[in-house]
Amino acid sequence: MFRQFTRSDKPAGSNVVDLGAKTGRPAVSPTATDPLDQELVQRLELKSHLHDILLDRLNLAVIDKVQPEELRREVAALVAQxxxxxxxxxxTEEFKQLVDELLDEVLxxxxxxxxxxxxxxNDILVNxxxxxxxxxxxxxxxxxxRFRDERHLLRIIDKIVSRVGRRVDESSPWVDARLEDGSRVNAIIRPCAIDGPSVSIRKFARNPLTFERLVELGTLNDHAAALLKALVQARMNVLISGGTGSGKTTMLNAMSSYIGxxxxxxxxxxxxxxxxQQDHVVRLETRPAGPSGTGMVTQRDLxxxxxxMRPDRIIVGEVRGAETFDMLQAMNTGHEGSMTTVHANTARDALGRIEQMVTMIGLDFPVSAIRAQIASGLNVVIQLNRLSDGSRRVMSIAEITGMEGSTIxxxxxxxxxxxxxxxxxxxRGHFTATGIRPQCYDRLVQAGVDLRPDLFSAEGVRA
Known part of the structure; x- marks a missing residue:
């Protein structure tokens, strides 16, 4: 049966792009002097040997048509032989694990x-x-x-990026991509990565966290969650701020579930x-320049x-450049309820970063005009931080109330x-209301949102 989807006239390894050769540097194999124990080194060598045999025998043109269980049986038979x-x-257990690893290599x-x-x-970081x-x-x-050597890691990187039409080589040594399940991938190779290829994967949550789950985890309390839900339903413009890995996208997903x-x-x-989760969603994604240096599509273009496209709301995953100006224009011209995220350490810093990014368009806008656009377009800033113990917390929910002179x-x-x-x-700490009722409370009520005034009392709302 194995001959149905194998071939013997194919040279070993001919199905993969050897990116190690592209770098002009020799691949480094683990040796007995490495910190790896000898048993692991031998296992890597054995898996490499068996992988080469599989590549020589498998007919990759038809392998996708073979049922997984049948493929597993035939691969196991070949390995046993x-x-x-x-x-x-x-x-037996080692044999089963070896077959699993070989199937992972092939498929x-x-x-x-x-x-x-x-x-x-949550994150996979390949240094x-x-x-x-x-x-x-x-x-x-x-x-x-461990990967067998540098070429092995480069082959995996190429397999990841090629599936979404991206490339990585010496002329373009870093790339942003995503896996089929939506996991976000960044890869960087030599010459920019001095010690060899590096990969960072932010895994895609199969079940997005809800406000109920975020409350259970201590990210915020139920009173704050009720306010955020009301802000979305009343079509307030929201900026979510925080550092890398602080949970900005998680919060954006949780809030977006309340869009009508x-x-x-x-x-x-x-x-x-x-x-x-809504049906009426159009998803747009940027595109890098092609090999000729043309064809780039930026966030500002999108x-x-x-x-x-007649959107009711625009959601930008993260603003980081000149597109910030167009986003503010959208928020100020009828696209209420829009949301975006930005990297910043505090809510006040977030507004400073927005101001700086607007200036990146190169037009000579007065600072006062930029700040007036920010104060008019944005209603609320949610600040998230990743704390020293690894927990992610909402540090503040701040309302933008207007301008005093040239200050927001x-x-x-x-x-x-x-x-x-x-x-x-x-x-250790607690999440609490400050006792200030937001100025937008009347707008929330007018939008038909049922929000009790005592939610903002500083008494008895600690979590």
């Missing part, structure tokens, strides 16, 4: 597959072919996952990862095009007050 011919005894992303399938892993870290529950930990089903939403992202005025409605560090390293 090779191990027997070479007198390499192996325990998936090799050593990354078990990490991608692990629901407890080099010998060093792989993961983040679980906000804490980084080193794994025993009758509203037309256009999303704009560098790498699509938003998970909107925001301007979105304005012609803000007031905190909810804040997280840190009180110390526990013996186990956990951050």
């Amino acid at each position: 090779v191990l027997s011919d070479e007198s390499r005894p192996m325990r 998936g992303f090799g050593p990354l597959e078990p990490l991608l399938a692990d629901p407890t892993v 080099s072919h010998r060093s792989v870290y993961v983040e679980r529950f906000g804490v980084l930990e080193k794994t025993r996952v 089903a009758r509203e037309r939403v256009v999303t704009i992202e560098d790498a699509a990862e938003l998970q909107l 925001v301007r095009n979105a304005l012609r 005025t803000m007031q905190d409605i909810f804040v997280f007050r840190k009180t110390g560090i526990g013996e186990d390293g956990s951050v």
Whole structure:
């Protein structure tokens, strides 16, 4: 049966692009002097040997048509034959694991597959072919996952980026891509990556976190969640601010679930990862320049095009350049209820970054005019931080109240007050209302939102 989807006239390894050769540098293989134990080195060498045999025998043109179980049986039979011919005894559990790893090499992303399938892993960070870290529950930990050598890692990178029409080589040594499940991938290779290729994967949540779940995790309390839900339903413009990995996209997904089903939403992202549940959603994604240096589509191009698509709301995954000006224009000209995220350490810093990015368009706008656009377009800034214990918290929900002279005025409605560090390293504190009722409260009521005034009382709302 194996001959139905195998071929013997194909040279080993001819199905892959050897990016290691493109770099002009020799691949580095693990040796006994490496920190890896000898048993792991031998296992990597054995898997490499069997992988080459599989590549020589498999007919990749028809392999997708073969049922997974049938393919597994035939691969297991071939591996058992090779191990027997070479007198390499192996325990049953080790044999099954080896077959799984070989199937991952042929059909998936090799050593990354078990990490991608692990629901407890949020981020996968490949520092080099010998060093792989993961983040679980906000804490980084080193794994025993290894790639055979640098060429092996480069082949996996090429497999990832080529599936979404991207490329990575010496002329374009870094790339943003996404996996089929929506996981976000960044890869960078030599000469920019001095110690060899590096890959960062932010895994796509199969079940987006809801406000109820965020409350359980301590990200915010139920009173603040009720306010955020009301802000979305009343079509307020929201800016979500925070550092890398602070949960901005998670918060954006949670808030977007309260957008009405009758509203037309256009999303704009560098790498699509938003998970909107509505039916009437148009998803747009940027495109890098091609090999000739042409064909680039930027976020600003997509925001301007979105304005012609009759959107009720525009959601930009993250503003980081000149598209910020067009986003503010949209918020000020009838596209209420729009949302976006930005990298910043505090809510006040977020407004400063928005101001700086508007100036990137190169027009000589007075600072006062830019700030007036920001104060008029944005209603609320939500600040998220990733704390020292790995937890992600909403640090503040601040309302933009207007202008005083040339300064944008803000007031905190909810804040997280840190009180110390526990013996186990956990951050102690509580999320509480400041006692200030937002100026937009009347607008929320007029929009038909049922929001109790006592939610904003500073008494008895700690979580």
